[in-house]
Every structure is written in C-alpha cells, then in structure tokens.
Amino acid sequence: MAPHPVKGGVTVRPMKRGDVPAAYETAALAFANGSEEARVSDRSPAEVASYRARYHHLIENDPDGSWVAESEGRVIGVALSLRREGLWGLSLLTVDAAHRGRGVGKRLLEHALAYAEGCRARITVSSTHPTAMRRYATAGLRLRPTLKADGAVRRKSLPAPLQGVREGDEGDLDLAAEVDRRVRGAAHGPDLAFMLRTGRLLVCDLPSGRGYAVMQDGLLALLAATEAAVATRLLWACLAEGKEEGMEVRWIGADQAWAIPVVLSAGLDLSPAGPVCVSGEMGPLSPYIPSGVFL
Ligand SMILES: CC(C)(COP(=O)(O)OP(=O)(O)OC[C@H]1O[C@@H](n2cnc3c(N)ncnc32)[C@H](O)[C@@H]1OP(=O)(O)O)[C@@H](O)C(=O)NCCC(=O)NCCS
Known part of the structure; x- marks a missing residue:
C-alpha cells in the first residue's frame, strides 16, 4: 500500500x-x-x-x-x-x-x-484499552476474554522435580513447529529461533503428548502443547524456574482451564485482562498461552 x-x-x-x-x-x-x-x-x-x-x-x-x-x-x-x-x-x-x-x-x-x-486466519491479543477492543471487533475479529495471573510463586507449592520436562535448544524447533501446527494451525517460523537468542526453551516430549514453553527475562513468553497434562507440567516448570519476585501468566482464556488450578496452587492472583482476538480457521488454540509479541 x-x-x-x-x-x-x-x-x-x-x-x-x-x-x-x-x-x-x-x-x-x-x-x-x-x-x-x-x-x-x-x-x-x-x-x-x-x-x-x-x-x-x-x-x-x-x-x-x-x-x-x-x-x-x-x-x-x-x-x-x-x-x-x-x-x-x-x-x-x-x-x-x-x-x-x-x-x-x-x-x-x-x-x-x-x-x-x-x-486463512488472524490473531492478536488486545490490551484492556476500550478503543483497542473496539478496533479489533469492528475489524471482524472475535473477542475471547482472558484472565491474567500474577504474583510471587509460593515456592512450597512447587511439585517435586517434574519428570519429562527438559531444557530445549534449536534441535527442538521441529518439535515446536509440529506442536504449533496442531494447536494454532501454523508454526512460528523465524520467531521462535529469534526468541531463543535471548530466551530459554523448555520441552516436554512424552508418549502421551508433547509441548514446549519459552521463557524470556524469567517470565513465561509462550506455551503450546498437544495435551493439557503436558501443558500443566510445562507451566509448573516455568513457575519453578521463573522470577523469584513475581511471575505473570497472561492470556488465560476460557479454553485454558488446565492453567487455572496451576496458577492458583502456585499462589498467583487472577485478574481480568484483554481479549485474545481471532478470526478464521486456525486449530483449537488450546492448550496454548500465546506470545504477546509473536502470538
Ligand atoms: C488503541 C489505539 C491504538 C487506538 O488508536 P486511535 O487512533 O485512538 O483509534 P481511532 O481514532 O482509529 O478510533 C477511535 C475510536 O474510538 C471512538 N471514540 C469514542 N469516543 C472517543 C473519545 N472520547 N476519544 C477517542 N475516541 C473515541 C471513535 O469513534 C473511534 O471509533 P469508530 O472508528 O468505531 O467510530 C490507541 O488508543 C492506543 O495506542 N492505545 C494505547 C495502547 C494500546 O492499548 N494499544 C492496543 C494494543 S492491543
């Protein structure tokens, strides 16, 4: 244009x-x-x-x-x-x-x-700014309300070392791409490699399902998995590895019910947040905590 x-x-x-x-x-x-x-x-x-x-x-x-x-x-x-x-x-x-x-x-x-x-599909995550939501809804996106969880992690709630979650690296990008295609209909392509330049990759690859999470600056930046049980393990691992002083898990939509017991057990507080805005065909979008930047 x-x-x-x-x-x-x-x-x-x-x-x-x-x-x-x-x-x-x-x-x-x-x-x-x-x-x-x-x-x-x-x-x-x-x-x-x-x-x-x-x-x-x-x-x-x-x-x-x-x-x-x-x-x-x-x-x-x-x-x-x-x-x-x-x-x-x-x-x-x-x-x-x-x-x-x-x-x-x-x-x-x-x-x-x-x-x-x-x-074939569009996605963004909105702030709670009224004009932002107005803009996305009038552009034809469906608004899916979300919660965010934040606060200091109650260390004593952390489960015993989580079996099956390991540190990932560039060799796991194909696994992540495969999970992404199942969950959101598209891989993150160059964005995941970019995130890993400064972030950490956690991977869970079990016979029952697979998934990954990216942590940046000690916070959860992105999580996708084929099964809720895998996503749960990954989220616990992020909370265990994250910032001592305060964690934040954003964009917990109604489809991410698996995440609620985890963040509550970890002692985080829930509060309303902006919606995930979508249109078109893109897969179940669950279990999935999108990246605010790379979605
Ligand atoms: C969200 C944001 C980008 C919108 O930008 P903007 O230039 O103000 O948006 P527009 O002027 O195109 O739209 C303003 C809308 O609010 C409506 N409006 C009603 N009352 C208004 C008021 N008092 N002041 C401003 N807008 C008003 C306008 O009518 C218009 O809606 P319409 O086009 O349906 O009639 C801007 O508010 C912003 O940067 N917010 C902070 C950052 C943010 O939250 N960004 C979104 C991230 S997801």
Whole structure:
C-alpha cells in the first residue's frame, strides 16, 4: 500500500529501520499509563535494545506488515504484523496519546490487515484499552476474554522435580513447529529461533503428548502443547524456574482451564485482562498461552 494521507496531516507509510527508535518511544509511552510510567522509563539499555531488536526482526521478516503514522515528520503511531504459514498476527498497534480518536489507529490497522490478505486466519491479543477492543471487533475479529495471573510463586507449592520436562535448544524447533501446527494451525517460523537468542526453551516430549514453553527475562513468553497434562507440567516448570519476585501468566482464556488450578496452587492472583482476538480457521488454540509479541 502506498503512503496514505489521513485527515489532520497524518501520513501512514511503511516502517523503515530508521523509524525503530521513534517507534519504540511511541509504543513505550502509549502503554505506560499511571503506575507503569516509572517502570517504562526505568528500562535498562539492554531491555530497550531487546524491544528494538523485536521491531527490527519484524521489519526484516514482514516489511509489508510494518507501518508507521507520521505527523510533521514525527512518528505518532505504529502497527507491526506478521504472517506465518497462513496465519496473520498483529504484534503491535499503538498511537501517541495526543493523536488518538482521529482515526489513526483505524488506518494503521487497515494497512496491517491488508497484509493478512490470502491468510486463512488472524490473531492478536488486545490490551484492556476500550478503543483497542473496539478496533479489533469492528475489524471482524472475535473477542475471547482472558484472565491474567500474577504474583510471587509460593515456592512450597512447587511439585517435586517434574519428570519429562527438559531444557530445549534449536534441535527442538521441529518439535515446536509440529506442536504449533496442531494447536494454532501454523508454526512460528523465524520467531521462535529469534526468541531463543535471548530466551530459554523448555520441552516436554512424552508418549502421551508433547509441548514446549519459552521463557524470556524469567517470565513465561509462550506455551503450546498437544495435551493439557503436558501443558500443566510445562507451566509448573516455568513457575519453578521463573522470577523469584513475581511471575505473570497472561492470556488465560476460557479454553485454558488446565492453567487455572496451576496458577492458583502456585499462589498467583487472577485478574481480568484483554481479549485474545481471532478470526478464521486456525486449530483449537488450546492448550496454548500465546506470545504477546509473536502470538
Ligand atoms: C488503541 C489505539 C491504538 C487506538 O488508536 P486511535 O487512533 O485512538 O483509534 P481511532 O481514532 O482509529 O478510533 C477511535 C475510536 O474510538 C471512538 N471514540 C469514542 N469516543 C472517543 C473519545 N472520547 N476519544 C477517542 N475516541 C473515541 C471513535 O469513534 C473511534 O471509533 P469508530 O472508528 O468505531 O467510530 C490507541 O488508543 C492506543 O495506542 N492505545 C494505547 C495502547 C494500546 O492499548 N494499544 C492496543 C494494543 S492491543
């Protein structure tokens, strides 16, 4: 799609590598409301570099899915989307607070959705921002409410060493791809290898079923399995290996009933979170805790 003028002198155009620092700033501020503001501005250089690396990865792999909105030469909005084996995913949609409510988010989403053309399914995870949910629902996605679990893990609740869960590596990417195709109709392709550059892979491969989980920065970033019992073991392993001071498990939808007893036994608190938004044909999406970035 060609650069597209939006009312109010805002242009939507493909994102380039040089836009990454400004796009990061826009997104970091947009998501940092109230108490989160301090946390975002306190990010270490390594954390900022890690966010920016994700943007570079997506621009490189999905240049036609990466868009910015610009006003007076300044980036004021970003949409990053990806396409893997017929599954389109929206990784990021954000508009600078001063420019909201003027159709910029809608235009960015339209451009990102043009990249979904020919895909059999679409997925994103929404924030609880009312406009975000409005945007996704009016774009034809079904909203599936979710919970998140967070808090310090009650160490004494952890089960004895979990048999069958082991540390994975690049040699397990085929197993993960096979699980992904069963669970969500598409493998993660280059995204899983990218995540493993800074993250850990845990694998469970039993005669009864298989699955994997990715941990990044001590948190669960993605989990998929063919059986609930396998997903349960993997989730326990992540909680055991995760950040001492606080874990977070996000996007626990109604289909992930297997996860509820685990997070409650571990002492985490449940609270409402944004919906997983989907359309098309993509498999059962369970047992599955999507990656907020790579879905
Ligand atoms: C979600 C977000 C990207 C939307 O961007 P935006 O540019 O404000 O969205 P739009 O202007 O296209 O849409 C605004 C909608 O809200 C409606 N609206 C109603 N009252 C409004 C108000 N007081 N102010 C703003 N919008 C209002 C508008 O009518 C419009 O809906 P419509 O197109 O169905 O009529 C932006 O709010 C944002 O960055 N939020 C913080 C980050 C976030 O949560 N991102 C989503 C991640 S999943």
